[in-house]
Amino acid sequence: MKVRVRFAPSPTGFLHIGGARTALFNWLYARHTGGTFILRIEDTDAARNTQEAVDVILDGLRWLGLHWDEGPLTGEATGPCKGERGPYFQSQRRENYQRRVEALLARDLAYEHDGAIRFRMTREPIMIPDLVVGNVTRELTDREKLEPDFILIRSDGQPVFHFVNVVDDLDMGITHVIRGEDHLSNTAKHVALFRAFGVEPPKYAHIPLILNIDGTKMSKRDKGASLTTYVEEGYAPEAVVNYLCLLGWSPKQNREKLPIREVIELFDLPQILRHNARFDINKLHWLNGEYVREMDRDRYYELAVHALARIGIDTNKFPLDYIKAALDTCKEKIKLFSEVKIFADFYFKDAVDFETDPATEFPPEVRSRLARLREAFAASPAFDAATLEKTLKAVVVELGIKSGLLVHPVRMAATGRPVGPGLYQLLEVLGRDRVLARLDRVLKI
RNA sequence: GACCCUAUCGUCUAGCGGUUAGGACACCGCCCUUUCACGGCGGCGGCACGGGUUCGAUUCCCGUUAGGGUCGCCA
Numbered sequence: 001m002k003v004r005v006r007f008a009p010s011p012t013g014f015l016h017i018g019g020a021r022t023a024l025f026n027w028l029y030a031r032h033t034g035g036t037f038i039l040r041i042e043d044t045d046a047a048r049n050t051q052e053a054v055d056v057i058l059d060g061l062r063w064l065g066l067h068w069d070e071g072p073l074t075g076e077a078t079g080p081c082k083g084e085r086g087p088y089f090q091s092q093r094r095e096n097y098q099r100r101v102e103a104l105l106a107r108d109l110a111y112e113h114d115g116a117i118r119f120r121m122t123r124e125p126i127m128i129p130d131l132v133v134g135n136v137t138r139e140l141t142d143r144e145k146l147e148p149d150f151i152l153i154r155s156d157g158q159p160v161f162h163f164v165n166v167v168d169d170l171d172m173g174i175t176h177v178i179r180g181e182d183h184l185s186n187t188a189k190h191v192a193l194f195r196a197f198g199v200e201p202p203k204y205a206h207i208p209l210i211l212n213i214d215g216t217k218m219s220k221r222d223k224g225a226s227l228t229t230y231v232e233e234g235y236a237p238e239a240v241v242n243y244l245c246l247l248g249w250s251p252k253q254n255r256e257k258l259p260i261r262e263v264i265e266l267f268d269l270p271q272i273l274r275h276n277a278r279f280d281i282n283k284l285h286w287l288n289g290e291y292v293r294e295m296d297r298d299r300y301y302e303l304a305v306h307a308l309a310r311i312g313i314d315t316n317k318f319p320l321d322y323i324k325a326a327l328d329t330c331k332e333k334i335k336l337f338s339e340v341k342i343f344a345d346f347y348f349k350d351a352v353d354f355e356t357d358p359a360t361e362f363p364p365e366v367r368s369r370l371a372r373l374r375e376a377f378a379a380s381p382a383f384d385a386a387t388l389e390k391t392l393k394a395v396v397v398e399l400g401i402k403s404g405l406l407v408h409p410v411r412m413a414a415t416g417r418p419v420g421p422g423l424y425q426l427l428e429v430l431g432r433d434r435v436l437a438r439l440d441r442v443l444k445i
Numbered sequence: 446g447a448c449c450c451u452a453u454c455g456u457c458u459a460g461c462g463g464u465u466a467g468g469a470c471a472c473c474g475c476c477c478u479u480u481c482a483c484g485g486c487g488g489c490g491g492c493a494c495g496g497g498u499u500c501g502a503u504u505c506c507c508g509u510u511a512g513g514g515u516c517g518c519c520a
Contacts (some may be wrong), residue, residue, distance in 0.1 A: 010520050042507050042520065116518055133450065140446040141516045154518040161520045185515035208513090213456070215512060243457095246469090250458055254468040273451095273458085276513060280456045281507085283470040293483075332480045343481085404479045411480065419481040 003008035003035025004175045007068075008165065009059075010042045011053035015060035015227040017279065018180060018210040018218060021244045025207055026178045027066045028245075028267040037174060039071030040088045044164055049068060051075040060227045064237050065260070085172045090164050093171075097159045099150055100167045100197070109196045115155030119193065121148040126188040132204040133181075133270040138188040150189060162186065166193040174202050178269070181206040181276075205269045208248045208276045215278060224281060233305050234337025236295070239288040247277040256288070257290050289335030301327055304344070309373075313348045322347075325429045329421035343420055347429065352416035352438060362442050366409050369399060374439040383432045385424035392424075413442040 007023040009015070023308035030037035039061070041048040063067070070083025077089040087093055101117055104110035110119050124138040140148055145217060154164040159167075163376040169177060184206045194201035212218050218225045230240050238260070245263050246256065249272050292300065304327045305315050314412070315323050327340075334343050346352055354361065373395050377383075380391050392410070396403045411423050414435055427435050 008520095012520085021482095045520070114518085127447095136449065139447090139448060143516050144448080151518050156518075158518080160518070165520085180514090181450065182514055189448095208451080211513075217513070246457060248457095252459065254459070256457090273453045277458090278456060280470065283457065286470055289482080307505095335482080402479075405453050405478055417480090420510095421481085422478095423480070 003030060003032050003033040004038060004173050005035060006169070006172065008168070008179075009041040009057050010045070011049045011057060012055060013050075013053045014220065014225075016218070017227055017244075018239075020064060020208060020227050021062060021247060022178065022180055022207065023061055023066050024064065024241060024244050025205075025249075025267075025272070028264060029176065029178060029269060030069070031264045032267050033117055033174070036063050036069045037066075038083065038085075038174070039068035039088060040168060040172070041072060041444075042161070042164070042381070043091045044158060049077075051077070056228070060231075063227070063231055064241055071199060074402070076311055079244045087211075089154050089190075090168065093164070093168065096171055097153075097164055099161070099168055101159070103316055104152070104231075107196075108278075110152055116151050116160060117153040119152050119189075119196070120150040121150060121189065122192050123148055126191050128184070128204060130184070130187075130192060131176075131203055132208075133184065133206055133274055136184065137408055138185060162193070164187050166190050166197075169202060170194065170197060170199065176203045176205060176269070177201075178205045178207060181208055197254075203227050205271055205272065208274060210247055211276050211278045213278050216385070217402055218279065224279060225263050230284075232310075232338075234303075234339070235284065235288050236291045236303065236337075239284065239291040241376075242291070243284045243287050245285075247279070248379050249275045257287060264276035285335055287321045292334060292337075293332055295331075296378060299329075300331055303337050304330070304340050307340045308344065308348065310338075311341050311345070313345060315348060318348060322429070325342055329425045329429060333421060342417060346415040346417070346420075347426075351441065352414070354412075358442065358445055361412055362409060362445055366405075367443055367445065369395075369401070369406055370409055370413065371443055373398065373410065374436060374443065377439070378430070378436055380432075383428060383435075384427045385422075388424045388427050409442075412441075 001148055005026045007019075007026050009019055027037050029035070041053070041054055041057070052075065054072070054077070058072065058075055070085060070154075071081060071088045073080045073082060077091050081088050094215075101110060104119065105112075105117070108120070110117050112118075125137050127140060128136045130136055150162065151160050153159050168174075187204060187206070191201045210218060220226075223229065241260060242257060242263075243269075245251075249267065251258055251263065251266050263387065283306065301324060305323065308315055326344055330343040332338065373392065376391050376395050377388070381385055393403065394408060396406055399406070407423060408418070410427070411420065412418065414427060414430060430438075
């Protein structure tokens with residue numbers, strides 16, 4: 001039987017990083033088995049669902065590269081979808097729920113109470129077979145013993161999550177339910193519902209949750225809980241995906257960075273770890289740097305230019321060769337694309353922004369040294385990195401000082417920052433005119 | 446409160462009865478580099494606790510503790 005898995009998020013306006021990982025694991029399993037990855041939007045709560053909220057999910061999955069085989073093509077609930085088992089929005093599946101609840105009512109497996117429809121839940125413990133956790137026997141909690149039956153359809157006619165979730169999985173032919181462990185306890189209800197419909201439930205795989213670094217649960221408000229954070233802070237999607245793979249799953253062999261192609265080959269449900277993982281931004285940061293350094297140049301330029309645009313720098317005003325040369329000096333240095341602000345903004349500004357007071361940054365003795373260097377730079381026969389280095393070192397010898405006393409002030413004068421790309425490389429890219437102008441500005445203090 | 450899941454360095458993990466408990470991130474030194482980053486070398490640091498089972502437990506069982514989850518006319 002062909003594997004059919006689904007990611008079924010509720011459009012809340014953001015895509016939780018844990019949800020992204022759930023989607024990833026579903027996608028990986030589908031790709032590993034040659035199965036079908038389905039995206040279903042659980043928009044039963046019409047009041048707070050908007051097309052924009054759905055778009056956040058679609059955009060997030062697309063950004064991660066988790067393309068679905070069946071599901072919506074746009075965020076519009078009545079819009080186009082692909083796949084034969086639609087609609088893929090729960091708000092469009094009302095007849096299915098109605099038909100299913102009537103079947104239950106007809107066999108007295110459900111009943112009306114106070115205008116709502118309840119399911120006759122078994123009083124016996126239910127065994128949940130789980131590919132990750134093993135066989136779990138769920139007994140009723142004391143509250144449930146008081147009232148084991150649960151609502152299927154609210155008195156306002158709206159079906160509830162447990163019901164629509166099961167009906168859709170059934171109608172869509174879902175074979176494996178891969179979801180967060182927060183659903184494990186409730187799976188007893190789902191198993192009972194499947195049996196009431198006369199079918200065996202799909203295989204379950206409850207994956208551990210992602211917690212904050214301090215072990216607390218990641219709520220909407222926690223920084224880093226939303227996938228958007230990583231998009232905005234300049235992470236590369238392939239790095240985020242790779243990092244997410246490492247949370248609750250391991251490729252073994254002491255491997256950390258590996259292409260998704262290999263993950264697809266190695267990934268399987270029984271090997272998923274059973275304990276929760278904490279999200280360590282440090283490791284993602286490191287991994288992202290690895291990806292940036294090994295990234296294809298054109299993709300790197302594209303992402304870097306995009307990051308510059310985010311901070312209001314329009315690179316279109318500059319020649320392509322200049323942009324590329326400037327970004328080349330940063331490729332081995334930055335770990336995050338948001339770092340282009342520190343490492344490259346000065347290439348694209350008319351004047352440097354000093355973070356500290358230029359007057360104290362460039363006291364008279366520093367200025368006199370810079371003045372000498374300016375002369376040497378102006379007279380230099382060429383303006384390439386190697387020549388610049390020779391020229392600067394000659395001035396250092398002439399002045400009888402340590403090179404740091406000249407190197408640091410030039411960097412500061414040219415870029416406005418104490419850190420950045422290699423000095424001689426950046427001076428070469430900036431070019432003689434800009435460099436002399438920036439030195440002149442400092443000398444006029 | 447009841448029910449369920451979980452427990453290896455600070456973090457992610459390898460391990461699946463006998464290992465000097467391995468790797469990665471982070472951190473700390475040194476080297477490289479007159480920035481930063483990369484790279485190289487070294488260091489710090491772990492089997493939550495208590496009982497069993499066994500010749501022998503990080504590994505198997507039970508308990509405790511701790512963390513997480515669930516018990517909605519939320520999803």
